[in-house]
Amino acid sequence: MADLSVNVCGIDFKNPIIPASGVFGYGREYEELFPLNKLGGIATKGTTLHLRTGNLAPRIAETPAGMLNSVGLQNPGIDHFISTELPYLLTKDLVVLANIAGSTPDECAEVAAKLDDTDVHMIELNISCPNVKQGGAAFGTSCDMAGEVTRKVRQATKKPLVVKLSPNVTSIVDIAKSVEAAGADAVSLINTLLGMRIDINTRRPILRNNVGGMSGPAVFPIAVRMVWQVANAVDIPVIGMGGVSSGRDAIELMMAGASAVQVGAAIFTDPYAPVKIVEEMNEFLDSKGITSVKDIIGTVAPW
Amino acid sequence: MADLSVNVCGIDFKNPIIPASGVFGYGREYEELFPLNKLGGIATKGTTLHLRTGNLAPRIAETPAGMLNSVGLQNPGIDHFISTELPYLLTKDLVVLANIAGSTPDECAEVAAKLDDTDVHMIELNISCPNVKQGGAAFGTSCDMAGEVTRKVRQATKKPLVVKLSPNVTSIVDIAKSVEAAGADAVSLINTLLGMRIDINTRRPILRNNVGGMSGPAVFPIAVRMVWQVANAVDIPVIGMGGVSSGRDAIELMMAGASAVQVGAAIFTDPYAPVKIVEEMNEFLDSKGITSVKDIIGTVAPW
Amino acid sequence: MKYIQGNYIIASKEAIARNIYSFTISCPEVADIACPGQFVHIRAKGYTLRRPISICGIDKTKGTLRIVFEIRGEGTEEISRLNKGDLIDMLAPLGHGFTVSEKFNKVILIGGGIGTPPMLPLAQIFGEKATVISGFRNASAVILQDDFKRTGAEAILCTDDGSAGIHGFVTEPLKKLLTEDKPDAVYACGPMPMLKGIAALCRESGVYCEISLEERMACGIGACLGCACRTQRNDEEYFAHVCKDGPVFNAEEVLW
Amino acid sequence: MKYIQGNYIIASKEAIARNIYSFTISCPEVADIACPGQFVHIRAKGYTLRRPISICGIDKTKGTLRIVFEIRGEGTEEISRLNKGDLIDMLAPLGHGFTVSEKFNKVILIGGGIGTPPMLPLAQIFGEKATVISGFRNASAVILQDDFKRTGAEAILCTDDGSAGIHGFVTEPLKKLLTEDKPDAVYACGPMPMLKGIAALCRESGVYCEISLEERMACGIGACLGCACRTQRNDEEYFAHVCKDGPVFNAEEVLW
């Protein structure tokens, strides 16, 4: 049994596996299947200042080895999260990353400020949601905006601040550097890639929002590349995600430079995916005689 | 039997299907399997001023529903193309798109100038190859550079000029507009997405070049989105590609706005893919009573 | 709420119409807790998303569930390749089913096309108290009529082209029944325009109506918020989720 | 050059060692034109890239090819699930095979691990003129020894751990043979370090040596330029392609 624990900006995780924001709600639904304490952490559904109803349906489309979603940040608002969901999650013996978003930098800061008074472990600031009109990807695709929103949120909270980056950019390294300079304690990547599917019988986009965010195994090579580039360019830790569906994938992303790994769409294919991934990682490490998963982080040897 | 012919900037194609540059060499190898005149056109292997040896192997990696390549523009040089490959292809009753690349705008222009004296039908200027150190993606990820190289090549040739765009950008629409303004007659998209895979046993990137370009079905939703965005933003025709592996995919990309469709990685899975795609498109059109494939171009009705 | 994910043996497989298959699946722990109107979420090998399919039969004694599905695309085609004896990966039972009240003495069950299967467990419960109206494109698409008759329910068959049963839509016999002999409840599943028409008729007649909706799903259990459906409760608009709050909704709550 | 893509019936399937399978495939038109050293490019359901596998037997009379492959990853695992009677999708025969000369009176064939199969068609041609040296990790990985013996060739077996045959690498017996009784040619296939060692020994002894290389492939027919191999011809460096110019190369031409 290898030591699977990791530490990301001062927070201890019993293992590196975290269900990604948006696929796991606030944990209650999957708790019917397994105890949440099997997980290293949970990234909660993107939460905003006020309740949001999200986009019209259809919000989901399938793609080769992946999917599109255009949920559009439906959520009950941060007050509900703090009063009802967070206290429950905090009893579950796993790290809680509160994923937050907002239409303006000030709104993001206000949400973060509310969390600052709670016992939440980390804040994951989503500056990369492709499914909302304001904020979202607009923040994540400009270095200036990314820096500004990070700075404002930084000022609003002393919690470890993870900024979640968009892959829909020319240089994710530049964005990562700019949020690092603005005070982020870590970055997480990748959010979804903007995609589209059309029903050729009706000639309508399958998603009511026309376009949506692509995730799942299809995007894994892009995640590996971006994690590798960013981990080599910044001094803060990187939380990796994008298409991870097996222990081997998680190991690969950690070798590329991730200190912890989030799992999204794979959970829809197999709800036990995060738990199995933990087991598979352990098997791999044992088979190689590696005693601690920390020893593989960033160990890829480029040619 | 529906009318499958299309016309892209004045050039007639008997059908919209074109093997994409780099997967089909100069056509000779696949001619063992089927006559080239079954195809609408051929986009030839990216060719530069002088012979290039390309990158070290491994140059190929598999990914979920896709692949990476880092061939690095290995080619025999434009003079060989003009003396040996082009005359042969011109006897084959299909449109020849000469795909060209170069390390500097001037080099690209010089290659184009050489082609200007030949009977090649179109020039496809690749400003988006992720696998070479100079030129390549560097041109395709900046509006200024993309405009400059297009302008220089435009001045060097009167041939219809298609500029091939990179998906590794924040706004492909901006790049498309800038090459349109610089005199491109059409744009083709998408080239490959930059990705990486690591062999977790050796901790080495699978590709000797560390990173490579991702293509295949996995990228299809990104291609649909980008073709749709670009087709709605420019007045010149769009040649679509990226992950097309069936007649339904080709129809979808044309509904998104493509006037013709290139097929790449799918040919590796099934060498007859381009021929089958033509047949499947015809079947679909017939089943819907659509008499000409031209009638579906850009007909998606967004919500 | 309670659901399980597991691999279960297909006890029998039958092709009951062109491209329509019936599977009986041995899954005692699921059958034990399943209710009419719920669905199962099936993994199709090679596909990222599971496919939601209604429960068409629950046999708690034998520990089996029955599903009936049509090949509509690649995923259902892949599932249709499974054979008797193979394992099927299900997350089940899911969702909020039909409200079944012992007080109901007369109910109408309406199924349109591949929306017919979820009506069968209700027919089994209500028996002679139920009238089942099923509508299909044409005679070759007709399914489950003998099953309905075996429950003791009255079965009225309609086809769009008149090639079997009554020529016309299910709303015609429904109109007649609503005026002639007002039922306690109407339950329906099928294409949206049909459900909309049924809901309007029930509203006019003041009859309680429940409908089962479809939406594209990812998680199937209410976590991803993918399968939104605009509803209203207590005069407030509310984005419910088909997989958790539905698939069965009170027709009055749905904002069409 | 000539190759065909088609779906062919698997005439027989055998597990010949742990995770190693032997298929005999009925494909008269391919068998008819196949030569020793060529390979087939097999489609694995659900995977984008085909898998290259050497030809291990050619029976032009029966119209069959034999392949022997090891499960190394997901694609070969998928292919291993095919059974007798199933169709296998092949693009074949591909590549440039071994140079077989009637003038050769004594040849040495060397296979390392899963590099052994392509040596069998050569052994069939050379028969008693051939000495086959095969090397494996251990006794449980040993394959094809009886097949080699049936060709009349002399078969020398080595294992890394001495659990079968000679304890040590194939280069030991090779050294001996090169000095004792100089052959006309050496043919080899196996891991790179082994091939490098063999090439060096042959060069020292001035013996003609051909080796079969591996590289990751896409098209398999020379179109995509994916499977590059640094070689030199006429003192000029040249990026050859394993699928078309190889997999068999003159050892002298390869730049290691």
Ligand SMILES: Cc1cc2nc3c(=O)[nH]c(=O)nc-3n(C[C@H](O)[C@H](O)[C@H](O)COP(=O)(O)OP(=O)(O)OC[C@H]3O[C@@H](n4cnc5c(N)ncnc54)[C@H](O)[C@@H]3O)c2cc1C
């Ligand atoms: C609660 C519920 C119960 C259902 N019960 C039945 C049933 O008993 N029998 C039956 O034949 N069908 C039923 N359906 C419809 C069935 O889920 C779809 O026909 C099926 O998902 C189509 O998958 P595919 O792979 O064939 O099509 P594809 O078009 O290849 O599927 C692509 C994606 O779209 C989704 N999708 C496509 N059509 C639908 C749809 N109508 N509803 C939801 N998702 C869709 C798929 O699930 C998949 O994610 C039900 C749907 C829901 C939501």
Ligand SMILES: Cc1cc2nc3c(=O)[nH]c(=O)nc-3n(C[C@H](O)[C@H](O)[C@H](O)COP(=O)(O)OP(=O)(O)OC[C@H]3O[C@@H](n4cnc5c(N)ncnc54)[C@H](O)[C@@H]3O)c2cc1C
């Ligand atoms: C000319 C040639 C002949 C071969 N003959 C045989 C044979 O007779 N028997 C046998 O067991 N194996 C043979 N191999 C090796 C065989 O092709 C690989 O073991 C196989 O491709 C691995 O696929 P996978 O799905 O199991 O592995 P994965 O790692 O899942 O494959 C991922 C990708 O890498 C490629 N790949 C991985 N390893 C290799 C490799 N060693 N060579 C080339 N591509 C690789 C795969 O083709 C695929 O594209 C041969 C290879 C070549 C090039």
Ligand SMILES: Cc1cc2nc3c(=O)[nH]c(=O)nc-3n(C[C@H](O)[C@H](O)[C@H](O)COP(=O)(O)O)c2cc1C
């Ligand atoms: C249905 C769905 C909803 C999502 N919602 C959010 C969200 O609210 N906030 C966020 O930061 N990311 C959200 N994401 C993105 C994921 O957290 C993750 O970054 C992405 O899906 C890539 O990982 P994967 O390929 O493992 O799914 C969502 C993804 C999906 C599929």
Ligand SMILES: Cc1cc2nc3c(=O)[nH]c(=O)nc-3n(C[C@H](O)[C@H](O)[C@H](O)COP(=O)(O)O)c2cc1C
């Ligand atoms: C092996 C390989 C080589 C390629 N070489 C070139 C090239 O030389 N020039 C070019 O413009 N695009 C090149 N491409 C990109 C393709 O033309 C195409 O844009 C891309 O693969 C997306 O299409 P696909 O998903 O159908 O493969 C290459 C792609 C592959 C897979």
Ligand code: FES
């Ligand atoms: S499918 Fe995830 S909430 Fe309904």
Ligand code: FES
């Ligand atoms: S695999 Fe395409 S050239 Fe060899």
